[in-house]
Amino acid sequence: MAGCILTKRLLVLGGSRQALRGLEQILDLGLELVVCDYDPSAPGFDLAHHTILASVYHLDQCLPAIQEFHQKLPLDGVMCLACDVPHVVARIAQSLNLPGIPVDVADLFVDKFAMKERLVASGISVPPYAIVTAAQDLDELLEKWQMLVVKPVDSRGSKGVSILDDRGQAEWAFRHAKEMSPSGRVMAEKFLSGPQLSTESILCDGQAVTPALSDRCYEYLEKYKPFIVENGGDMPSRLSDEILDAVRALISSASKALGVSRGIVKGDIVVHEGRPYVIELAARLSGGYFCTHQIPYSTGVKLVEACARQALGERLEASDWHGKYERFVSTRWLIPSPGVIESVPAASEICGLKGVLAFDSWVSAGDVVGGAENAAASVAMVQATGNTRAEAIAAAQNALDAFTISVKS
Ligand SMILES: Nc1ncnc2c1ncn2[C@@H]1O[C@H](COP(=O)(O)OP(=O)(O)OP(=O)(O)O)[C@@H](O)[C@H]1O
Ligand SMILES: [Mg+2]
Structure with missing residues (x-):
């Protein structure tokens, strides 16, 4: 760990149970830790040197509190852990003049439709998709694509997402997605069959390194249908080196297309008929004990450390972030x-x-x-x-x- 940042003060958005190990990893770097969370009993507060009580999902609530804190004790960097708020991180970084990705780039990562529009414009493979404004639109798309995934444009954690392969369910699928969309927007995609991967990459001066590729486990797809509930993941991936190289290349060009050249990119990828497609990328660390536990156990790569150091403005070398080993x-x-x-x-x-x-x-x-x-x-x-x-x-x-x-x- 470079000695130059040992005295720096890092703000982490999110102090939930799933963030705990990551917060410990940040403390191991010798940093002064500030945690922001809406929950007064957030477990992450117990580890922090300073706490800010505010919802990280609501910029109007957390930004004033963070600005006030910064006036008294200046912050050197900001990141999020186990919460999906790259757009909030970007706005805080902009407001406090801290390192970060541009706000308009971050916004693409929390709008599944805008992201796909940008990816398609750059020739990146994504599942066929469309905005739907009424259940009847779904009937037409079903004719064309046979099996759909209906989802809110701007939600997370599979909330509001469902599989649709029966016209009789179109009305329900539309309403289910709409209810979970803060902006009330719904989209549908062609369901692409095939193995799915969770990936996590770090971008160093525009170069993407992807040390983590995990086979997502959907053992109960039929049991929980129409809902899509993941029940685990296995590392290293069982897919061939050729396919995994194609996945890495896809993530690299997709990141470039979205305009992100530094920071973490978490990917949801499907390999359909031997070819990888981007279901979604996220400009943040993964949740679900992936970046904090599974990736370091399996590869020796500490992406939380990478994220923290970049958040503080450190320039990282891509060659330092390849997997050190492969453990099952x-x-x-x-x-x-x-x-x-x-x-x-x-x-x-x-x-x-x-x-x-x-x-x-x-x-x-x-x-x-x-x-x-x-x-x-x-x-x-x-x-x-x-x-x-x-x-x-x-x-x-x-x-x-x-x-x-x-x-x-
Ligand atoms: N077009 C598709 N083809 C096949 N599977 C899909 C498709 N779209 C979504 N899925 C599956 O549904 C899951 C949830 O969809 P999506 O990622 O769009 O929503 P989310 O709310 O971000 O969920 P999560 O947090 O689980 O990623 C995906 O991770 C993937 O397993
Ligand atoms: Mg997703």
Whole structure:
């Protein structure tokens, strides 16, 4: 770690449970940590040197509080952790004259339609897509594309996203997406079959390095249809080097097309008939214990550190951020059936099981869990390793099986 930034003060938007490990990684760099979150009991506040109580999803709430803080104790950089607010980060950076990506670039990353328009204009492969203003539009698109993904233009965590392959459901799919869109806009895409990847890259002076490629696991696609609920991911990817190189090249040209030359880019990619397509890119670190746990365990690359150093204005060398090794690491999420949680085993019993690297659960007796409709459906996460991919997956599954919560439906 370069000694030159040891005395710097970094603002992190987001102090949730999923941000905790990343905040620890930032503290390991010797930085002075300021955490902003709307929740007075955000666990990240316990780690911070200073706290700012304000919603990071509402610029009108957090910016004045951050400006006031900056007057007294000047900030040297800003980033977000486990929350999807690159547009807020960009505006804070602009207002305080800190390093960051331009506001108009950041805005492209929180508008799925604008992003696709820009990508298509640069010849980047994306699934066929269209804005829909009424359920009837979906009927026409179904004729053309047979199977659709209907989604809000500007939401996250799969909220409001559904698969549509039956005309009878068009009205519902439209309303479901519209309700979850802050701007009330809905789009549809052709559902592209094939393996899906989560990727995470760092851009150094316009050069994208992608140390992390994970096979997303949608084991229960049929069970939860029309909802799309991911239940884990496996690293390294099982896809061929040729395809993975094509994915890396796609991310690199897509980042360029979107006008981003520094910072982190998180990707959702589908490989359809042997060719990669961009479902979405995000100009921020991943959530879901990916950048904080799975990527460092599997590759030795600390993208939280990279993000923090760039947020403070440091110029990083692309060659320093390639994977150092490849270890089999699998994540699995526990998605319970709906009902009231009656009992939850001790987490300590799970952490000691063979191959388990990390385990977290955020459920207690008495909690009510709903149906599996989006990424918020899970109640626990495990990451496990093994000598082979199959061993890592089996260890993760074994740990989740051992976490026998009882649910009264
Ligand atoms: N055109 C498509 N073809 C195939 N699968 C798709 C398509 N669009 C979306 N999906 C699947 O649905 C998931 C959610 O869609 P999308 O990424 O657009 O919404 P999101 O709210 O950003 O969700 P997430 O936070 O899970 O990425 C994707 O990660 C992908 O697995
Ligand atoms: Mg997405």
